[in-house]
Amino acid sequence: MRKIWIISLREFRSFFDSLTAYILIVAFLGLSGFFTWLSGSDIFFIGQASLQPFFSVAYWTLFFFTPALTMRTLAEENKTGTIELLLTKAVSDWDVILGKFLACLMLIGIALLLTLPYYISIWAMGPIDHGAVWCGYLGLILMSMSFIGIGLFASSITSNQIVAFLLSLFIGVFFLIIFNVLASNLTGFLGELLSFLSLSTHFDSISRGVVDSRDVIFFLSITVLGLILAEASLSKRNIVE
Amino acid sequence: MSIIVENLTKQYGPQKAVDDISFKVNTGEILGFLGPNGAGKTTTMKIITCFMAPTNGDVKVNDTSIYTNQEDIKKKIGYLPENNPLYLDMPVLEYLDYVGELQGIEKNKIQNRIVEMVHVCGLNDEKHKKIGELSKGYRQRVGLAQAMIHDPEILILDEPTTGLDPNQIIEIRKLIRHIGKEKTVILSTHILPEVEATCDRILIISKGKIVADGTSETLRKQAQGNEMLRIEIQDYDSKDRVISELQRIETIQMVDPVKDGSGIFTLQSKPGASSRRNIFNLCVQNKWFLAEMTPVETKLEDIFRELTTE
Numbered sequence: 140m141r142k143i144w145i146i147s148l149r150e151f152r153s154f155f156d157s158l159t160a161y162i163l164i165v166a167f168l169g170l171s172g173f174f175t176w177l178s179g180s181d182i183f184f185i186g187q188a189s190l191q192p193f194f195s196v197a198y199w200t201l202f203f204f205t206p207a208l209t210m211r212t213l214a215e216e217n218k219t220g221t222i223e224l225l226l227t228k229a230v231s232d233w234d235v236i237l238g239k240f241l242a243c244l245m246l247i248g249i250a251l252l253l254t255l256p257y258y259i260s261i262w263a264m265g266p267i268d269h270g271a272v273w274c275g276y277l278g279l280i281l282m283s284m285s286f287i288g289i290g291l292f293a294s295s296i297t298s299n300q301i302v303a304f305l306l307s308l309f310i311g312v313f314f315l316i317i318f319n320v321l322a323s324n325l326t327g328f329l330g331e332l333l334s335f336l337s338l339s340t341h342f343d344s345i346s347r348g349v350v351d352s353r354d355v356i357f358f359l360s361i362t363v364l365g366l367i368l369a370e371a372s373l374s375k376r377n378i379v380e
Numbered sequence: 381m382s383i384i385v386e387n388l389t390k391q392y393g394p395q396k397a398v399d400d401i402s403f404k405v406n407t408g409e410i411l412g413f414l415g416p417n418g419a420g421k422t423t424t425m426k427i428i429t430c431f432m433a434p435t436n437g438d439v440k441v442n443d444t445s446i447y448t449n450q451e452d453i454k455k456k457i458g459y460l461p462e463n464n465p466l467y468l469d470m471p472v473l474e475y476l477d478y479v480g481e482l483q484g485i486e487k488n489k490i491q492n493r494i495v496e497m498v499h500v501c502g503l504n505d506e507k508h509k510k511i512g513e514l515s516k517g518y519r520q521r522v523g524l525a526q527a528m529i530h531d532p533e534i535l536i537l538d539e540p541t542t543g544l545d546p547n548q549i550i551e552i553r554k555l556i557r558h559i560g561k562e563k564t565v566i567l568s569t570h571i572l573p574e575v576e577a578t579c580d581r582i583l584i585i586s587k588g589k590i591v592a593d594g595t596s597e598t599l600r601k602q603a604q605g606n607e608m609l610r611i612e613i614q615d616y617d618s619k620d621r622v623i624s625e626l627q628r629i630e631t632i633q634m635v636d637p638v639k640d641g642s643g644i645f646t647l648q649s650k651p652g653a654s655s656r657r658n659i660f661n662l663c664v665q666n667k668w669f670l671a672e673m674t675p676v677e678t679k680l681e682d683i684f685r686e687l688t689t690e
Contacts, residue, residue, distance in 0.1 A: 145481045149470075156469050220465035224526075227429045228482040229455040376432050 142230045146238025150212065151245055159208065160246055167204050167250045171196045175257060188265030193257055194275040194346045198339075201247070201283050202315055206307040208246060209290025210300045212239045213369070217298035222373075232374045236295075236366055240287055247283045251276060271348035278345035281358035282338065286311060288365025295369040314338040314361070381442045381456065381533040381564055382406050383428060388437035390423050397423040399588035400437070405581075407533075410560035412579030413568035416688050420588040421568040422462050425538050428566070429459045441534065455484060458532035460540055464523040468512030472503060472522055475511060476529055483530035497525040500555065516543035524552065528559070535559060537567040541574060553578045572680045586688040599683050606633065607649040611659060612672035614643055625662060631655040646676065 154160035174196040175181055181192055216222035225235060258272055286307070293307035294300075315338050322334035334340055341354040383405045390398040398420040405411045413421045426432040428439050430450040439446045441453045467475060476497060480490045498507050501521040506514055511522055520543050527535060540556070541549045556565060556578050569575060575582055576596050584592040584599075592599055616622050619637070626635045626645065631653040638644040649655045656673065663670040 142482060145478070149478050153467075153469060219468075220461065220463060221467055223426070223431055223461045224459075224465050225482075227431050227454055227457070227459045227461070228479065229451050229484055230482055231451060 142234040143238045143241060146225075146230070146235060147241035147245065150239055150242035154208070154242070154246055159211075163204055163207060163246075164250050164253065167197075167200050168253055170200045171254065172257070182261065188261050188267045190258060190261060190267075190272050190275055191346070193254065194279065197251075197254070197279055198282065198342060198346075201279060201286065202311055203308070204250070205243070205247065205283055205286035206290050206293070206304045206311065208243050209239075209287055209294050209307060210304040211294070212243070212291060213294040213373070214297050214300045214303040217295075218300075226373075232370050236291065236370050236373065240291060240366060243287045243290070244280075244284060247287075248280070251279060268348060271346070274348045274350055275346040277350065278342050281345070281355065282342055285314070285338070285358050285361035285365070288362040288369075290365075291369040292365045292372070295372040383534065383564060383566070384440040385424070385428070386438045386440070388424065388427060388439065389435050390420070390427060390432070391435040396588050398427070398434070401585065401588070401590050402437075403583060403590065403593065405564055405566060407564050408560065408562060409581060410556065410565040410567070410579045412575035412582045413566060413585070414570065414572070414575055414582055414684065415568075415585040416570070419585045419688070421585065422538055424585075425459075425536050425566070425568060429457055429536055430454050455530070456533045458527035458530065458535045460523045460527045460537045462538040464520055466511045466519060466522060466526075469510060471510050472507045472514075473498075475522065476525060479526045480529045485530050493529055493531070497529050500528070501525040502551070517545060517548055520544055520552075521548075524555075532563070534564045535566070537565070539569055540567055541569070541571065549574075572684060576680060584684065584687055591687040592683070596680060599680070600677060602683075606651055607654055608676035609647045609649070609656065609659070610638075610644065610672070610674045610676050611647060611670065612642075612644045613663060614669040614671050616643065616666070616668050619643075622668070625666065626659070629655055629658045629662060631658055643671075 171193055175190075175193040176183075182189075185192065213222070216225065226232065258267075261267055289310050290303070290307040293310065294303040297303050297306070314336065318333045318337040319339050322330050322337055324330075325333060335357070341357050344351060345354050385401060385403050388398055388401050389396065397418075401420075401424070413424070415421050423432070427434045427446070428441070430446055430453055433446075441456060444453055446453060470478070473494060476494045477490060480493060485493060498504055501524055503518065503521055503525060506518050511519060514522065520540070524537075524540065527537065535556075537556070541552055544552060553574065556567065559565060560578075560580070567578070579596075581595055582592070582599060583590060592602070594602070613622060622643075623635055623637060623645075626632060626647065631649050632647055632655050633650045634648040636646045636648075638646060647655065647659070659673065660670060662668075
């Protein structure tokens with residue numbers, strides 16, 4: 140447990156050393172703020188004290204934000220060979236994967252914390268459904284966890300950061316759009332299956348304030364699957380043919 | 381703390397990088413791992429440090445197998461990988477602290493260990509810089525410092541002196557010798573004088589197999605067999621007479637004049653015999669002046685070339 144924490148702290152610090160963290164946080168706050176307050180179907184256009192516009196923007200920004208965060212985690216270590224240095228220390232493969240996972244999650248957590256002023260200012264403007272807001276944040280965190288899982292897996296199988304970035308976007312786009320589009324064109328079991336696999340179905344119901352255990356399990360299972368695959372690709376050097 | 385390697389095999393596709401090798405390293409021994417490029421040195425080291433699993437065979441570090449408790453083994457090993465990969469964006473001190481914590485050094489001891497490592501590896505002037513700003517030699521020192529920070533029982537160094545200047549090489553060798561008094565050290569290199577200068581024992585591997593194992597003296601003896609001498613005789617009247625007289629000595633197998641008229645000869649004795657005394661007596665009898673008599677040693681280079689080429 141301590142090892143996981145040590146690794147994630149270093150990783151977290153390196154986000155800030157390399158400016159990645161600042162750029163991504165500023166971009167995230169800028170984009171989500173712009174669409175929440177200023178443009179499109181913003182708060183004033185809807186005329187309701189609700190964070191719904193913010194959640195639907197954050198849903199998209201996090202989709203791009205997370206792969207940019209995860210792409211370097213393992214791909215860079217593979218490229219520079221520092222992975223050998225790390226794995227020959229007294230740590231397990233899981234310590235490394237979970238440490239990196241935690242670091243990414245912490246950074247996204249900070250980005251989301253910084254949007255709390257949005258919540259407070261809307262609260263000041265009118266009656267707000269507090270339950271829905273907290274559910275929305277929970278939904279965003281669960282969704283980010285899934286994306287981090289996917290992103291870590293993509294990063295673990297390559298030594299090229301761009302490949303890792305594109306691959307995690309590519310996998311993400313299936314869960315975000317393609318399953319949903321296919322589901323609406325299909326009926327029967329296949330349609331239902333695809334609709335279940337679609338991320339937006341689950342996110343919508345959570346961000347409306349309904350926390351169903353099935354939705355939570357869905358996000359967590361994508362996360363765990365991503366992490367297991369990442370661990371497997373990290374330890375495939377150990378496979379004895 | 382001993383390392384026992386048993387029937388180790390590692391296969392990459394159809395190619396065997398390491399082919400059924402077994403050896404043992406004892407505490408306080410510095411083992412030099414020698415071999416041409418691609419002989420399997422690095423692969424063997426990666427297996428001992430638990431980075432890679434072997435296709436076959438086992439490695440036991442102090443009776444713990446690499447299949448049972450990897451974390452325990454890793455804690456006892458300090459490892460400097462080939463090409464010395466480092467986190468270039470980290471400052472030296474922060475990096476050493478990170479490695480120290482990962483290796484499970486107690487919080488209150490880490491600072492002392494870092495100070496000691498900075499001192500031992502001569503990093504004092506560079507300790508606040510980022511690793512990426514350091515020259516290759518200093519990076520190598522950081523690599524050594526991180527390998528030794530947790531005071532490991534076993535030190536495994538893959539080409540530790542690449543990129544260092546001659547002064548640093550001598551310092552690092554001294555350091556390795558010093559550490560090797562109490563600890564087990566395995567180092568790989570293809571610089572032959574380095575092995576002679578630092579190692580107690582030499583292991584030469586070629587194409588994944590061990591081709592020689594022993595101290596540099598035993599290896600020499602094995603390769604050399606007969607005594608070789610180089611002598612210089614002056615004040616003689618005819619060179620042919622010298623040659624024929626030398627050939628008459630019963631312990632001498634072969635006489636070979638080196639240069640015309642200079643009086644220098646190389647002699648090979650018969651197996652197991654020494655002809656030094658006979659040569660001296662011969663010179664006294666004929667009143668020749670014996671200006672030089674040196675045993676010719678087979679160089680480690682020759683042994684290496686003989687064993688690793690076909």
